[in-house]
Amino acid sequence: MRRKKIDKFQEEIGISFKNPDLLSHALIHSSYANERKMAKERNNERLEFLGDAVLELVTSTYLYQTYEKEPEGKLTKLRASLVCEPTLAMCARDISLGSYLLLSKGEDMTGGRERDSILSDAFEAVIGAIYLDQGLEAARQFIEVHLLKDVENKVLFFxxxxxxxxxxxxxxxxxxxxxxxxxxxxxxxxxxxxxxxxxxxxxxxxxxxxxxxxxxxxxxxxxxxxxx
Amino acid sequence: MRRKKIDKFQEEIGISFKNPDLLSHALIHSSYANERKMAKERNNERLEFLGDAVLELVTSTYLYQTYEKEPEGKLTKLRASLVCEPTLAMCARDISLGSYLLLSKGEDMTGGRERDSILSDAFEAVIGAIYLDQGLEAARQFIEVHLLKDVENKVLFFxxxxxxxxxxxxxxxxxxxxxxxxxxxxxxxxxxxxxxxxxxxxxxxxxxxxxxxxxxxxxxxxxxxxxx
Incomplete structure (x- = not known):
């Protein structure tokens, strides 16, 4: 059952994992892990930690190369408007990430699948999983397609x-x-x-x-x- | 004169740049650029912006892989103690970074070459330059040798x-x-x-x-x- 869902999500994002367990891991919210009394490192927060750093590097490189004449202050501001909870949550919604998450019953019933914080964190965890399984270049492509391709609009959003x-x-x-x-x-x-x-x-x-x-x-x- | 110094610094860090101008760029403190009325993007802050992100990813990956059973909170704490001004300044001193910096006369006279903030920022700019010129793997090796090889001791320092x-x-x-x-x-x-x-x-x-x-x-x- 779960396997099927993970396969469907791989199709959704157009990436076939060598180790689908990594992707599965990225979808385990802490509330679910707690409810099942799983060890702390089994939830998606470690992958989010990693994905956050991947996102930061890919975005920074993109901005550095795209805005050659802008001083550091401007780049930092642009990055902050791209790598922020509402923008990442929007990207997560684009790939229907909410419907693949494992949440506790409580989180699920109170709208956790649609909550910006949960979606944004899980989006980063998915990036972390792609980076570990497929390497930085694949993660870069994913971020480019889902976040950066539309950078002007994304920055506009707020x-x-x-x-x-x-x-x-x-x-x-x-x-x-x-x-x-x-x-x-x-x-x-x-x-x-x-x-x-x-x-x-x-x-x-x-x-x-x-x-x-x-x-x-x-x-x-x-x-x-x-x-x- | 400056060329010779850059060559010496390349020897110091054991990296031969394809484009030594990038390394030179990493050593231009904003005070020097201001004094010479250079354009803002000519100081080392853009490279620092990039190097900071490289450092974050390399350190995060290292910690993720080294501490397999630690929850995210512990990894974040460890990273904060590695990627912080005093630790980076210490790494900068190990490669005599201060003596290669271009500073304004004022900064130079008031001990800018030994200031943690300036050294730490320039260390990140050098990482940014290595990443652009030599790629992520070379930057990873540099960070491993100069920061991570001694991680237990570095974390101990404070x-x-x-x-x-x-x-x-x-x-x-x-x-x-x-x-x-x-x-x-x-x-x-x-x-x-x-x-x-x-x-x-x-x-x-x-x-x-x-x-x-x-x-x-x-x-x-x-x-x-x-x-x-």
């Missing part, structure tokens, strides 16, 4: 609402608004859906665990359209 | 006085003391020499820019003897 406002002001025309169109789930696991609208026209739609996050997603989706 | 006290208490015998035996240099550039003694017997001798640091060095030297 300022999406501000950027969108600026573009729209520049164009004149209808005013921008964010409209909450859906709110589902029990109190501890709410999901909000927000539309970004120009007058009546929907220009982006996003979901999130808070209204603010849903608005950010909606603005980001709208921006992507504008950039095309 | 607790050297405590450890030494414990060993000596365990043995019974003469009491341990630290005696200031020399104090040289002008006020802004003092160097202290301290001996660790057991009764009258000198068991370690260390120098430093403060009495505390000289005592730590002396205790550390004494510990190295005990470990043999």
């Amino acid at each position: 300022d999406a609402k501000t950027y969108l406002q600026e573009i729209i002001q520049g164009e004149g025309g209808e005013p921008l608004s964010y409209v909450l169109v859906k709110e589902e789930g029990p109190d501890h696991q709410k999901e909000f859906t927000v539309e970004a609208r120009l007058g009546d026209k929907v220009i982006g739609r996003g979901t999130g665990r808070s209204k603010k996050s849903a608005q950010q997603h909606a603005a980001y989706e709208a921006l992507k359209q504008y950039k095309k | 607790d050297a006085k405590t450890y030494l006290q414990e060993i000596i208490q365990g043995e019974g015998g003469e009491p341990l003391s630290y005696v200031l035996v020399k104090e040289e240099g002008p006020d802004h550039q003092k160097e202290f020499t301290v001996e660790a003694r057991l009764g009258d017997k000198v068991i370690g001798r260390g120098t430093g820019r403060s009495k505390k640091s000289a005592q730590q060095h002396a205790a550390y030297e004494a510990l190295k003897q005990y470990k043999k």
Whole structure:
């Protein structure tokens, strides 16, 4: 059963592991290990420790080579906006990482699969597993495809609402608004859906665990359209 | 003149650069670049940015593989004691890095060549240069030789006085003391020499820019003897 799921995840990320146990290890959240009274080193935190360092090197190298004329301060700022919990959680969602995680019953019931901190940590653990099993170059490619290829947009994400406002002001025309169109789930696991609208026209739609996050997603989706 | 110095430094570290300019770049402190009105990206901070990430990955990988049963928290703690200013400054001193640095006149006159922060940053910049010129494996070897080969001792360094006290208490015998035996240099550039003694017997001798640091060095030297 678990084997099947790991195989499916390997397909999802397009990497075939020599040792699939490593990938499996990357998906064990500490809550699950605790619930099963597994030894501490069996959860994914050691791999996260390693993956975090891989991510840092790959991202730093990329920024160093891409922004040749920027001083160190700018590179550090760019790296911080790429290697941060919400961005990594977004990357994790892109590969449906949440659905492959092993969580305790408690974490699972309170929305752990969608929690930024858990997703971001597990994404790093997966990077650690790829690095150990396939080497740095494979890890670099993975990070490039899932995080860096879209670097401008990813960096934009946090300022999406501000950027969108600026573009729209520049164009004149209808005013921008964010409209909450859906709110589902029990109190501890709410999901909000927000539309970004120009007058009546929907220009982006996003979901999130808070209204603010849903608005950010909606603005980001709208921006992507504008950039095309 | 400068070329000769760079050649000598390459000999010192046992690495022959394809592009010696990179190594030269790693030795330009921001104070020197400012004094000469060089562009910001010409100082060694971008290489330090990169070297820091290389150091983090190499150290993390080493710790992950060496301490297979330790939880993430322990690895993080060990890494912090290895990749920290005083330890890196110590490694920099082992390769006489200070004497190869380009500093502003002001920094030079106020003891910049011996300052932990400057040495530690330049050590990382050198690692960044090795990584770019020679690849990750060469950088790993450099870090292994200059930082990790002596990991137990390096981690010991900060607790050297405590450890030494414990060993000596365990043995019974003469009491341990630290005696200031020399104090040289002008006020802004003092160097202290301290001996660790057991009764009258000198068991370690260390120098430093403060009495505390000289005592730590002396205790550390004494510990190295005990470990043999």
